[in-house]
Amino acid sequence: MDPFVEEELAKLAPLVASTTHLHHNWAQTYFSRPELYIQPRTTEEIQKVVHLARRCRRRLVVIGCAHSPSDLTCTSSWMVNLDHYSQILDLNKDTRVVVMQAGIRLHDLQEKVKEQGLMMPNIGAIDQQSIAGALATATHGSSTRHGILAESVLQLKIMLANGRTVSCSPQSNVDLFRAASVSLGALGIIIEVTFKMDPFFNVEWSQSLHPLEDLLAQWEKGLWTEYEFTRLWWMPYTKRAVKWRANKTDKSHHPPLANWWIGSVGFHGHQFLHYVAQWVPSLLPAIESLLVNVQYGFKDGAGTTAVENGHTGLLTDALYSQLVNEWAIPLHKGPEAISRLSAWLNGDDVGSRIPFSSKGVYVHGPIEVRVTDSSNTSPRPYLDFTISNGPTLFFNATLYRPYRCDPPCRKQYYEAFEYLMKELGGRPHWAKSFCTVTSEDFQNMYPTLTDWRQVRNEVDPDGMFVGDWHRRYLLPTGTEELPLQLEERKLRTEGLYEGGQVWFGANPTKGCTPHTSEESFEMMHGVEAEKSSIL
Numbered sequence: 001m002d003p004f005v006e007e008e009l010a011k012l013a014p015l016v017a018s019t020t021h022l023h024h025n026w027a028q029t030y031f032s033r034p035e036l037y038i039q040p041r042t043t044e045e046i047q048k049v050v051h052l053a054r055r056c057r058r059r060l061v062v063i064g065c066a067h068s069p070s071d072l073t074c075t076s077s078w079m080v081n082l083d084h085y086s087q088i089l090d091l092n093k094d095t096r097v098v099v100m101q102a103g104i105r106l107h108d109l110q111e112k113v114k115e116q117g118l119m120m121p122n123i124g125a126i127d128q129q130s131i132a133g134a135l136a137t138a139t140h141g142s143s144t145r146h147g148i149l150a151e152s153v154l155q156l157k158i159m160l161a162n163g164r165t166v167s168c169s170p171q172s173n174v175d176l177f178r179a180a181s182v183s184l185g186a187l188g189i190i191i192e193v194t195f196k197m198d199p200f201f202n203v204e205w206s207q208s209l210h211p212l213e214d215l216l217a218q219w220e221k222g223l224w225t226e227y228e229f230t231r232l233w234w235m236p237y238t239k240r241a242v243k244w245r246a247n248k249t250d251k252s253h254h255p256p257l258a259n260w261w262i263g264s265v266g267f268h269g270h271q272f273l274h275y276v277a278q279w280v281p282s283l284l285p286a287i288e289s290l291l292v293n294v295q296y297g298f299k300d301g302a303g304t305t306a307v308e309n310g311h312t313g314l315l316t317d318a319l320y321s322q323l324v325n326e327w328a329i330p331l332h333k334g335p336e337a338i339s340r341l342s343a344w345l346n347g348d349d350v351g352s353r354i355p356f357s358s359k360g361v362y363v364h365g366p367i368e369v370r371v372t373d374s375s376n377t378s379p380r381p382y383l384d385f386t387i388s389n390g391p392t393l394f395f396n397a398t399l400y401r402p403y404r405c406d407p408p409c410r411k412q413y414y415e416a417f418e419y420l421m422k423e424l425g426g427r428p429h430w431a432k433s434f435c436t437v438t439s440e441d442f443q444n445m446y447p448t449l450t451d452w453r454q455v456r457n458e459v460d461p462d463g464m465f466v467g468d469w470h471r472r473y474l475l476p477t478g479t480e481e482l483p484l485q486l487e488e489r490k491l492r493t494e495g496l497y498e499g500g501q502v503w504f505g506a507n508p509t510k511g512c513t514p515h516t517s518e519e520s521f522e523m524m525h526g527v528e529a530e531k532s533s534i535l
Contacts, residue, residue: 001035005056009036012052015045023079024500025066026128027321028404029433031496032071032503034061034079041084043165046189050163053078053464059488059507060464062189064130065105068137068431069323072184072469074503077488080189082130088112089192096197097154102132102190110311118197119309122146125316132190137431138182138384140372141314142231144224144331144391147374150181150381157192161464161486165191170379178448179455181381184430186470187459202253203229203313205246208303209296212239212342216335224331224371224391229314233366234338235292236345237285242296242303242366246314249307256306261294271320274364275402281409284362292365321401325414326429327421331371331391337424341367341395344416356416361409368396382452385427394429395421406499411435439477449474463487468505 001019009017021037024030035058040046053060059077066073073079082103090099093116100109106127110120122141129139135156140148155169158180168177180187212234215223224230227245234241261269270291277284296302306313329337344352345363352358371393374386386392397417399407414435421428427445428434443449453475460466463484471477471487483489486507493501 002056005035005058008052008056012045012048015040015048021079023063023066023074025069025073027069027323027401029069029321029323029401029406029500030071030074030493030503031500032074032076032505034075034077036078037081038078039081039084043159043191046080046085046159046191047163049078049080050159050161050189050464054161054163054462054486057486057507058464059467059486060189061467062132062185062465064103064133065128067126067129067133069433070431070469071490071493071501071503072431072467074469074505075467075488076491076503076505077507082132082189082191085191086130091116091118093117096199097194098197099192099194100131102193103130105130106134113197114200114309114311117200119200119311120195121152121198122149123311123314124149126318127311127315131193131195135181135190135193136183136185138381138386138429139431140370140386140394141229142370142372142394143229144371144373145228147372147377148182148381148384148386150384151374151377152196153181153193154196155192155194156180156190158188158459159191160188161460161462166459169194174379175451175455176459178379178382179452182383182430184383184470184474186465186474187456188465201248201310202251202307203246203310204249204251204305204307205229205244205313206303206305207242207244207296209240209242209292209300211300212241212338215241215243216338219335220332230371232369234369235288235365236342236363236367237288237365238292239342240292240300241369242292248310251307253309254307256304259295259304266295267319271400271402274400274407275405277362278402278405278408281360281362284364288365319400321404323399323401323406323410324396324429324432325399325417325434326368326394326396326432327418327426327434328385328387328392328394328429329421329424329426330387331393333424334369334393337393337395337420338369340420341417344420352420354416354420356412356419358412358416361412361416363409363413364398364400364407366398368394368398370394370396382448382455383430383446385429395426396429396432401499404498404500437473439473439475442473 018037023032061075062080063073085101086104087101124139138148159165229246232241273287340352344354344358373391418436464486466487468490488505491504
C-alpha cells in the first residue's frame with residue numbers, strides 16, 4: 001500500500017480498513033481486489049472516508065450484496081460496505097413511514113417492520129440486497145399495481161463527494177431526487193432512506209402449468225390484472241409456461257404440497273444436469289422437459305397453492321450462479337416477443353425475423369416474464385427503465401453457470417435476444433448482464449440521460465464515484481473525452497479457467513490535496529447533515 005495512504009489510515013481509528021478483501025459478485029462472474037475495504041458504522045465515519053478518499057485521490061465504490069452479474073461494482077480502489085450502517089432510525093405505525101440507514105438489507109428490514117405490523121408494498125425475487133442497492137438499480141417485483149421500488153421513497157439523504165449530506169424528495173431538490181432514485185452508485189453515498197410501508201399482509205398464491213398458447217390467448221383478458229401479483233416461467237422447448245399469481249389475504253398460513261425435488265436434491269440435480277449439457281448442449285431440450293415435469297407436474301393444469309406472509313411468499317429461489325439478461329418492453333408487445341423468440345429457439349430463423357443463426361444454440365429455461373406499471377409515478381427517475389405511458393413487461397433470459405462454468409450458447413443467444421428486445425423498444429435492466437448495448441444506444445433509449453449527467457456532474461465533478469462501467473454506458477465516450485480526476489478506468493481483465501474474470505483498474509491521478517488530514521477533519525466537523533441544496 002502507498003505509505004502516504006497507510007499513514008493517513010492510522011489516523012482514522014477506530015475505523016478499520018482491510019487490505020486483503022477479495023470482492024466478487026453473487027454469480028462469481030467478476031472478481032476484484034480493492035486497495036481498501038471499509039465498513040463504517042456511523043455517519044461521521046462515512047464522512048471521514050469521503051474526505052480521506054479525496055485527499056488520497058481515490059475512487060469510492062459502495063457495495064451491498066453485489067447481486068448484479070456485471071462488473072458494475074468492481075474496483076481496485078476503495079470499496080465501502082454499509083452492512084454495519086443498518087439501523088431503523090424512526091418508525092411511525094400510524095403513517096406507516098419508516099426512516100432507515102441505507103445499508104440495511106431488505107430481509108432485515110422486512111423482519112423489523114413486521115414486528116410493528118408493517119411490510120414493504122412490493123419486493124423483487126430476492127431480499128438480500130441493501131435498500132440503497134435495490135434503489136440504485138431500479139429493483140422491481142411483478143405486479144401491474146406497483147412500479148419500481150423507488151415509487152415508495154419519500155426522501156433520500158446523500159453524502160456527496162465534498163462530504164456534505166443533502167436531502168432530496170419529490171418536493172425538494174427534485175432534480176437530485178430524480179437522479180438519485182436510480183443512481184447506479186455514481187452520485188454519492190445514499191446514507192438514509194425514508195420509505196412508505198403497507199400494513200402487514202399474507203399472500204395466497206397458486207402456480208399451475210399451462211400450454212403457452214392458452215396464456216397468450218388470455219394476454220389481454222385479465223392475465224396480468226386479475227390478481228395483484230403475477231409472473232410466468234416460460235419453457236421454450238416444451239411450449240408451456242407456469243402461471244404464478246397471488247393476492248393479499250387474511251387466511252391462515254398453509255404450506256405448498258411437498259415436492260421431493262425442492263431443496264437439496266433439486267439444487268444439486270439441476271446443477272449436475274446443466275453441467276452435463278455443457279459438454280453435450282443438444283441434451284438441453286430433453287433436460288429442460290424433465291426438469292419442468294419433476295418440479296411442476298407432468299400434466300397441464302398441475303400445480304399447488306399456499307398461504308405465506310407477503311415477505312417470503314413473493315420471493316423465488318435463485319438456485320446457483322447464473323447470468324441474467326432482463327429487458328423491459330411494453331406489455332402489449334409481449335405476445336410478439338414470445339412468438340418470435342420461441343420460433344428462433346426452435347430453429348425457425350425465418351419466422352423469428354431475427355437476423356442471427358440459431359444453429360447449434362441450446363439454452364436454459366425457464367425464461368421469466370414479469371410485469372410492473374410505473375406510468376403514474378411522479379416525479380419519475382431519470383433512469384427508470386419502465387415504460388412511461390403504460391404497463392411494462394420484463395423478459396429475463398437466464399443462463400445458469402453450473403459449477404461456475406459459462407454456458408457455450410451465451411454469445412449467440414444474447415446477441416439474438418438483445419436484437420429482438422431492441423427492435424421492440426426495450427431497455428435492459430441496469431443490474432443485469434446485457435452484452436450488445438452501447439452508450440449511443442442508451443442515449444437514444446433515455447431522453448433524460450442528459451439531465452442525469454448534468455446532476456451527476458454538479459454533485460461529483462471530479463468523478464469520485466465514477467468507474468469504467470459508468471463511462472462505458474452512461475457518460476460521453478470517445479478519444480476527445482478526458483477522464484475525470486478521480487474516475488477509475490479498467491486496465492484489463494483476466495479470465496479464470498472455470499469461468500469468470502478478474503478485474504483490474506486504476507485511477508488516472510495519484511497524489512494528495514494540499515491540506516493536512518487534520519484540516520480535512522476540521523472541515524468535516526462543520527458539515528451539516530440537513531442541507532437541502534445540492535452544493
